[in-house]
Amino acid sequence: MARERLYLFDTTLRDGAQTNGVDFTLADKLAIAGMLDELGIDYVEGGYPGANATDSELFAHDHDLKTTFTAFGMTRRPGRSASNDPGLAALLDAKADAICFVAKAWDYHVRVALETTNEENLASIRDSVKAAKAKGREVLLDCEHFFDGYKANPKYALACAKTAYDEGARWVVLCDTNGGTLPHEVEEIVGDVCKVIPGDHVGIHAHNDTEQAVANSFAAVRAGARQIQGALNGLGERCGNANLVSIIPTLKLKPEFSQAFDIGVTEAALKKLAYVSHALDERLNRASDRHAPYVGESAFATKAGIHASAIMKDPATYEHVAPDTVGNKRKVLVSEQAGKSNVLAELERIGLKVNKDDPRIGRLLEIVKEREAIGYAYEAADASFELLARRTLGTVPNYFDVTQFDVNVEQRDNAKGERVTVTMAVVKVRVGNDNMISAAEGNGPVNALDLALRKDLGKYQKYIDGLKLTDYRVRILNSGTEAVTRVLIESEDEAGERWTTIGVSPNIIDASFQALMDSIVYKLVKSGAPA
Ligand SMILES: [Zn+2]
Numbered sequence: 001m002a003r004e005r006l007y008l009f010d011t012t013l014r015d016g017a018q019t020n021g022v023d024f025t026l027a028d029k030l031a032i033a034g035m036l037d038e039l040g041i042d043y044v045e046g047g048y049p050g051a052n053a054t055d056s057e058l059f060a061h062d063h064d065l066k067t068t069f070t071a072f073g074m075t076r077r078p079g080r081s082a083s084n085d086p087g088l089a090a091l092l093d094a095k096a097d098a099i100c101f102v103a104k105a106w107d108y109h110v111r112v113a114l115e116t117t118n119e120e121n122l123a124s125i126r127d128s129v130k131a132a133k134a135k136g137r138e139v140l141l142d143c144e145h146f147f148d149g150y151k152a153n154p155k156y157a158l159a160c161a162k163t164a165y166d167e168g169a170r171w172v173v174l175c176d177t178n179g180g181t182l183p184h185e186v187e188e189i190v191g192d193v194c195k196v197i198p199g200d201h202v203g204i205h206a207h208n209d210t211e212q213a214v215a216n217s218f219a220a221v222r223a224g225a226r227q228i229q230g231a232l233n234g235l236g237e238r239c240g241n242a243n244l245v246s247i248i249p250t251l252k253l254k255p256e257f258s259q260a261f262d263i264g265v266t267e268a269a270l271k272k273l274a275y276v277s278h279a280l281d282e283r284l285n286r287a288s289d290r291h292a293p294y295v296g297e298s299a300f301a302t303k304a305g306i307h308a309s310a311i312m313k314d315p316a317t318y319e320h321v322a323p324d325t326v327g328n329k330r331k332v333l334v335s336e337q338a339g340k341s342n343v344l345a346e347l348e349r350i351g352l353k354v355n356k357d358d359p360r361i362g363r364l365l366e367i368v369k370e371r372e373a374i375g376y377a378y379e380a381a382d383a384s385f386e387l388l389a390r391r392t393l394g395t396v397p398n399y400f401d402v403t404q405f406d407v408n409v410e411q412r413d414n415a416k417g418e419r420v421t422v423t424m425a426v427v428k429v430r431v432g433n434d435n436m437i438s439a440a441e442g443n444g445p446v447n448a449l450d451l452a453l454r455k456d457l458g459k460y461q462k463y464i465d466g467l468k469l470t471d472y473r474v475r476i477l478n479s480g481t482e483a484v485t486r487v488l489i490e491s492e493d494e495a496g497e498r499w500t501t502i503g504v505s506p507n508i509i510d511a512s513f514q515a516l517m518d519s520i521v522y523k524l525v526k527s528g529a530p531a
Contacts, residue, residue, distance in 0.1 A: 003259070003260060003261055003264050003343050004200070004226065004260060004261055004262070005200075005202075005226070005261070005263075006221065006226050006227070006228070006251065006257075006262070006263050007042040007043065007226060007227040007228070007263075007264070008041050008042050008043070008227075008228055008230075008242040008244065008247075008248070008263060008264060009041075009042065009043040009045065009070075009140075009173075009203065009227055009228065009230075010036050010041045010043065010044050010229075010231065010232065010244060011045045011046065011072075011205075011228065011229055011230070011231050011236075011241060012032060012036070012214030012232045012235050012244075012280070013032060013033065013044065013045060013046050013047055013275040014045040014046065014047050014048060014072045014235060014431075015045075015231060015237070015241050016231040016232070016235030016241065016418060017047065018236060018237035019235045019236055019237060019240070020053065020237070022235065022284060024054065025327060026054050026056065026057055026058060028046065028283055029046060029054065029058055030058075031283065032232075032280065033046060033063070033065060033067075033069070033284065033463045034065070035276050035280075036067065036232070036276075036488055036494070037065045037066055037067045038269065038272070038415075039248075039265055039269050039272065039273070039276055040263070040265040040269045041067055041244075041264065041265070042067060042068060042097065042266035043067060043070050043140075043227075044065070044067045044068070044069055044070065044085065045070045045071075045072055046058050046059065046069055046070065046071065046072075046096070047059070047071070047072065048071075048072045048073055048074065048097075049073065049090050049093075049094040050070050050087055050091065050093060051073075052088075053395070054249035056090070057155055059071055059094035059095050059096060059249075060095065061095055061434070062095050063095065068097045068114075068138060068244065069096050069097050069098070070096055070097065070098040070099065070100050070140070071091055071094040071098070071099050071100070072099075072100045072102065073087060073088070073090070073091035073099070073100075073101065073102070073179050073335075074087060074088075074101065074102055074103075075088070075101045075102070075103045075124045075125055075127075075128035075141075076088045076124050076127055076128050076131075077124070078114060078115075078116035078120045078121065078124055079116070079120070082127040082128060082130070082131040083131075083475075086309065088128060088131065090480070091132075092137075093224040096137065097138060097278055098135045098137055098138035098139065098140060098148045098170075099132045099138075099139055099140070099324060100139075100140040100141075100142055100173075101125070101128050101129070101132070101139070101140070101141050101142065101164075102142040102144055102175075102299070103121065103124065103125050103128075103141060103142070103143065103144065103164075104144055104145065104149075104155075104160070105143035105144055105145060105146045105150075105157045105160040105161065105175075105268050106120055106144070106146075106148055106149025106151045106152060106153070106156075106157065107149065107156045108142070108149070108152060109145055109153065114417035115128060118156055118159075118254050121160070121325045122159060122160065122163050123477070124153070124166075124300055125141065125160060125163045125164050125167070126163055126167050127222070129141065129163075129164050129167040129168060129169050130168075132510075133167070133168050134371055136213060138170050139164075139168065139169040139170055139171075139519045140169060140171040140172075140173055140203070141160075141161070141164035141169045141171070141172050141173065142173045142175050142205060143160055143161050143172060143173060143174055143175055143179050144175050145175065145177045145178065145455070146161070146174040146175050146176070146177075146189075146311045147174065147176045147181040147185065147186065148158075148173075148177075148178060148180075148181075150189050150192075150193075151189075154192070157316040158192075158193065158196060161174070161193060161196075161197060162196060162197060163397070164291070165201060166199045168477075169201075170201065171201055171202070171203045171227055172191060172193075172197055172201060172202055172203070173202075173203035173205050173227065174190060174202065174204055174205065174214075174225070175180045175205040176204075176205065176206045176207055176216060177205075178207070178208065179206070179207030179208060179209030179210065179213065180209055180210060180211065180212065180238060181206075181216065182212065182216075183212055183215045183216050183218075183219040184219070185202070186206070186216045186219040186223070187219040187220070187222055187223045187314060188222050188223070189223075190202065190204065190219070190220045190223035190224060190225050191223040191224065191288060192377075194223060194224035194225070199223075199224030199225055199226050201224045201226075202214065202220075202224065202225045202226065202227070203225060203226070203227030203228070203229055204217050204220035204221070204225045204227070204228055204229065204242075205229040205241075205242075206220070206229075206230075206241070206242045206281030207236065207238065207239065207240070207241060207242075208234060208236070208239040208240045208241065208242065208243075208354070209238060209239045210237070213230070213234070213240070213241060213242035213243065214230075214242050214243055214246050214247055216242070217247055218247075218250070218257075219232065221257070221261075221287065224399060228242065228244075228247060229241070229242070230242035230243060231244060231245040231248055232244055232245055232276065232280050233245055233277055233280055233281065233289075233292070234246075235280075245276075245277045245292065245293075245294065245295055245453040246292075246294060248263070248265055248270065248273060249270065249273065249294045249325070251263050251265075252267070252270050252325075253263060253321045253325060253326075259504075261306045261376075265409050266345050267325075269504075270325060270326055270327075271324065271325065271326065271327045273294065273295055273325055273326045273327050274294075274295040274326055274327035275327055275496055276330045277292065278295070278496075278498065279496070282470060282492075287490075289488050294321075294326045294328065295327070295328055296328075297328060297331070298331075299323070299328055300319060300323040300328055300329065300330045300331060301330075301331040301332070301379075302318060302330075302332050305366060307350075309339075309341035309345075311330070311332065311345060312341065312344070312345045312348070315330060317465045329349075329375055329448050329499045331346075331347045331382065332345040332349065333348070340356075340361060340362070340365060343361055343364060343365055343368075343389075344356055344361065345356070346385065346389075347361075347389060350386050350389070352389060352390065352393060354393065359491060360392055360393055361521075363392060364388070364389055364392040364393075364460045367388065367392060368385075368388070371388075371504075373503060374484070375477045375484045375486050375504040376486075376504050377486065377488075377501055377502065380500060380502070381488060381500045381501055381502035381515075381518075382499060382500055383491075383499035383500060383518060383519065383522040384501045384502045384515070384518045384522075386522065387501075387518055387521060387522055387525070387526075389486065390525065396521065396525060397530075398531075399431070399460055399521065399524050399529065399531065400429055400430060400431045400457060400458075400460065401430045402428070402429055402436075402453070402513075402517070403428045403429070403430055404427075404428040405425065405426065405427045405428070405449065405452070405453075405513070406425065406426045406427075407423070407425045407445045407448060407449055407509055408423070408424050408425075408426075409421065409422075409423045409445055410422050410423075422441065423441060423442050423443070423444055423445050423447070423448045424439060424440070424441050424442075424448055425439065425440055425442065425445065425448035425449040425451070425452040425453075426438070426439045427439075427449070427452040427453050427455075429456070429457065429458075431451075431457060431458040431459060431460065432458075432459075434458050436456045436457075436458060438452045438453070438455035438456045439452055439455075440452040440455055445512075446508075446509070446512040446516075447508055448474065449512065449513060449516065450469060450508065450516055453516055453517075453520065454467065454520065457520070460524060460529055463523060463524055463529045464520055464523055464524070466493050466494025466495075467491060467492075467493055467519070467520070467523050468491065468493075469490070469491055469519075470490045470491065470492045470498065471488075471489070472487070472488075472489055472490075472512075473487070473488045473489075473490075474486070474487055474508065475490075477504075482506060483506070484504055484506050484511075485504070485505060485506065485507070485508045485511045486502065486503075486504050486507065486511065487502065487504075487508065487512045487515045487518055488501070488502055488515065489503075489512070489515040489516060490500075491519040491522075493523060493526075497526075499519070499522060501514075501515045501516075501518035501519045501522065502514070502515055502518070503515035503516075503518070
């Protein structure tokens with residue numbers, strides 16, 4: 001059976017830029033557009049030229065992308081001609097392959113928000129599509145509030161869509177702007193629209209206000225729509241847009257969709273999905289959602305003992321898809337409740353060959369239990385667990401020793417009479433017979449200590465040059481009478497691989513130091529640095 005083409009339209013850089021706390025720079029936008037292009041997304045909506053300086057600059061130059069780079073903006077204002085509307089002129093001048101217009105499709109909004117007549121709104125759609133076509137652009141029309149509009153006045157909502165289609169718009173996109181429509185309603189209404197406009201010219205733009213934006217997108221496809229709009233990691237205002245990071249693997253890996261449709265994302269590109277999702281969070285300087293479907297750190301993690309032993313026999317027993325298809329990893333959590341089978345499974349995953357009757361496995365399990373009782377949490381710190389396992393099995397060289405460190409925090413008035421807090425760390429390290437001393441200033445004690453520690457590791461320096469800290473989390477735990485601090489540090493290397501290490505101590509600097517040391521030693525082990 002010949003598969004139909006289904007198109008993906010990404011609005012991370014436009015609708016996603018409306019997310020509370022998200023503020024893309026021009027460099028961010030260019031980098032993200034490049035990632036989406038490599039992923040195989042058909043349309044990348046870059047922004048709204050004329051609306052702000054960043055977007056105007058973005059559309060001032062040509063782009064060397066395979067994707068259809070799209071500019072977003074409004075149809076001509078009511079009561080003006082298309083040739084006498086500066087907003088429309090900016091949009092038509094934008095260096096873009098396509099223009100996505102947004103127009104009202106709900107008569108109530110036409111009257112209240114636009115303060116014009118239904119007929120003038122249709123004329124504005126007609127004129128704008130015509131003007132963009134005359135400029136040689138591919139044209140899309142986002143029908144704002146389509147579903148609510150259709151429920152109130154189906155004839156008028158359809159007339160808006162049909163007007164754009166008849167004028168030559170490639171796509172008419174049905175938007176659930178307020179995000180309150182439910183999947184069965186979407187399926188029914190899109191089905192009605194597809195009787196009037198061919199489905200291969202109909203798109204869906206769903207918002208996640210009832211946590212069903214992904215389900216609504218698939219409901220629209222079932223009813224005939226052939227373009228899905230969404231954003232990476234479900235970015236978007238309020239509760240976000242449909243999450244393309246969940247939609248893409250479902251389309252590729254679930255037979256209902258993969259047997260019916262081709263999309264622009266190849267199997268090889270799908271393996272980069274987890275990386276793309278994390279790279280976006282990194283740009284936004286926020287921690288990734290561990291429980292994100294397909295790409296989250298916990299998406300393929302198993303804790304209970306019986307599940308772990310079954311997974312070792314056949315992974316398919318507890319996994320709906322294979323983790324490596326989306327660039328993720330299987331993870332068997334090691335915790336206090338865990339049995340020997342978890343430990344064995346995890347050792348196998350990290351490539352440590354041990355006989356299952358080896359007494360050192362029992363010893364390792366004992367150590368894990370003792371340490372978890374005082375606050376360590378190895379299921380959240382995969383790299384620290386691996387080091388602990390390797391140390392118990394005697395395979396971690398003693399690369400270097402920190403013989404002393406000193407962190408000084410001082411608050412004083414500077415030369416300009418401003419109150420400043422200055423932090424400085426000094427670290428003494430012995431590597432073989434060499435003694436090194438490094439000092440660094442930081443924006444806090446942990447930052448200064450990290451910088452000093454990684455400044456000069458002698459012959460090992462080249463292995464840690466690409467190492468950076470991507471997240472630092474602190475929790476105060478109350479165990480018995482005294483409070484202890486648990487520090488989790490997430491690190492990343494030049495290849496984009498990430499790992500988490502842990503430290504626990506009543507002293508936050510000491511806990512941070514343990515986690516920093518584990519991160520560096522883990523990197524040396526991983527890089528195969530010689531002893
Ligand atoms: Zn939207």
